[in-house]
Amino acid sequence: MKLKWAVAILGLSLIASMAGAQVSGPTQAELNNSAMARDSWLMYNKSYTGTRYATLTQINTTNVGQLQRVCTFATNDLGAFQDTPIVYKGVAYITQEDKTYAIDATNCNKLWEYDYQPSGPEVLSTNRDVAIYNGMLFRGTGDAHLLALDAATGKLLWNVQVQDSSNGYFTSSAPIVWNNMIFMGDAGADWGIKGQMHAFNVSDGSKVWDFNVIPTGSEAGADTWGSADSTATGGGSMWTSYTLNVATGKLYISIGNPAPDFASAYRPGANLYTDSVIVLDAKTGKLDHYYQQISGDNKDFDTSAAPIIYTLNGNLMMSVATKQGYLFTYDDSTKQQLYKVETTSHLNMDKPPTTEGTRICPNYTGGSQWSGPAYSPTTQMLYVNSIDYCGVVKLGEVRLVKGQLFFGGSMELDDVSKAKGYTTAYDAATGKQIWRFEPGARSPGGVTVTAGGLVLTSDTAGNMYALNAKTGAVLFKTNIDNAPSGGGISTYEVNGKQYMAIAVGNSSKGATGVGAVAARLAIFALP
């Protein structure tokens, strides 16, 4: 009895000490080492390169079948949950619309919770997690603010307005931090915003620079907008996360669709820099170069998931997966496109929407939404989650109701039972498909690949899978409370033990038709 009390008191003391402990890192040096770090998952896509590759090997192809759920933390919030848990010094940080949580990453004990009180209308509930640096967390909001929280306590440190959310702006990306700057872009193209990318000072949220994603006047690219008036609502969202080349200081950013989404006659031209990856000088915000995936899009086919960068055969490569259902790879040294391969089936991609309706595959909830490729230097393969799902796009009235959806038409989706999810492995050098796994439900969540030879993925039926990275064979499968997964899996070591943490729950409008199950963080480990 005495022993039980002692253990209980010790446990409570540990929780109390963790909640109150000062968090001084991660330092810039730790962030620079994020790709190799074993004890943390420091960014939405693991590291600045975005490749979601973990060097951990304790859980591997020989023992992953023994994986067990250690614990679950349910937020009891039915809102969208598309995080990949950020983990630092044994603490996992997750976010939803207004809430930010710090959770013990070994036993799911809640350390603190912060509940944001918005001052403006919230456009969309989705938030994809925090950036962490020097004892601070940074996150966006549904009313287009940027917040800094104390990582040890959840106390609000500062709050700045990025844009006016009554005009459709919000900030849902997981930001990244580099050299005392926070990088965060505007979201809201479907609501008729005019997107900008921003850099903010970590100390007080003051602005460092802006970049106009929709160029006007004398700015380069303005001539790709045949109607200057249409640029005021031209779109160009940034709504997932960002990638950075630490060696060159170049920032890689996926830019979403032009608006109105379907009525391209309203905005004739190529509509730069929508549906593109732009590369900026991170210190100044000046454009270095760009790659456009779709010119004058009329089907809401964002380039949205963050691009990834990696070295292959001595060359700097950049790969990005799009909502249109393609994987693009470029040699970023020569700025040449190496290949464009299908991640879904395709129908009528070149046919414009009509008032009667044009049948298309994929529809705007298909392809790769907020989760980009993972890359393993061990297998030299790219791993892509995609959704094969068709529909009918219709042209409609172009009417702007400020702060509300600005589609200029509509998209009718097939019955959800016809939708398929894929996890596909491609040879990174050639784009040749190596294997494909079909989980039986859609797979909008992130893919993680490990040095232990595992590809970790999930689906909207609540299943989590560990696949053999070389063959795609299923080595482990479990269902997490039938909670549709739209988040990703982070993996990390605490006190020498490897864990896997997955964000599951209602996965958002990108996975329409699934049952609502409250968001939860589930943590797995070997027995």
Add this chain to the structure above:
Amino acid sequence: MIKRTSKWTWRSIAIGTLFLGITALGVGVLAQTQLSYTQAQVDLGKTTYSAQCVMCHGAQLQGVSGPALAGDKFLKKWGRNTLDDFYYIMSTSMPQTNPGSLSKDQYLAIEAYVLDTNGFKAVGDKSLAQEDLKSFKFTK
């Protein structure tokens, strides 16, 4: 000073009279289009909502993967818009899987249900009609 005061007094009377006239005209217009929807519309709206909208917007209209359609968050977002704006957005973008697939009566009924759930208390003999929607906003 006295003359000037008199001058401004007369101007004030004239402006005040004009204002009263405009105000009276406004009241008259509003009187002709008092917000009203029927209980039958609310009931149809609830039934249709339960079949088509509840999965994303929640049983209490509190918002799930889709935004809230009731409460402070909803009213903050829609307060400056007319009921016609809401009808346009709803009827062209919802249900998400098949936008525009409901009948005009169903969309109007859902709008009546949303109004009623938000406490507008305008159940009456006159149905909510599409031609009335531009006259009202989501403000109490």
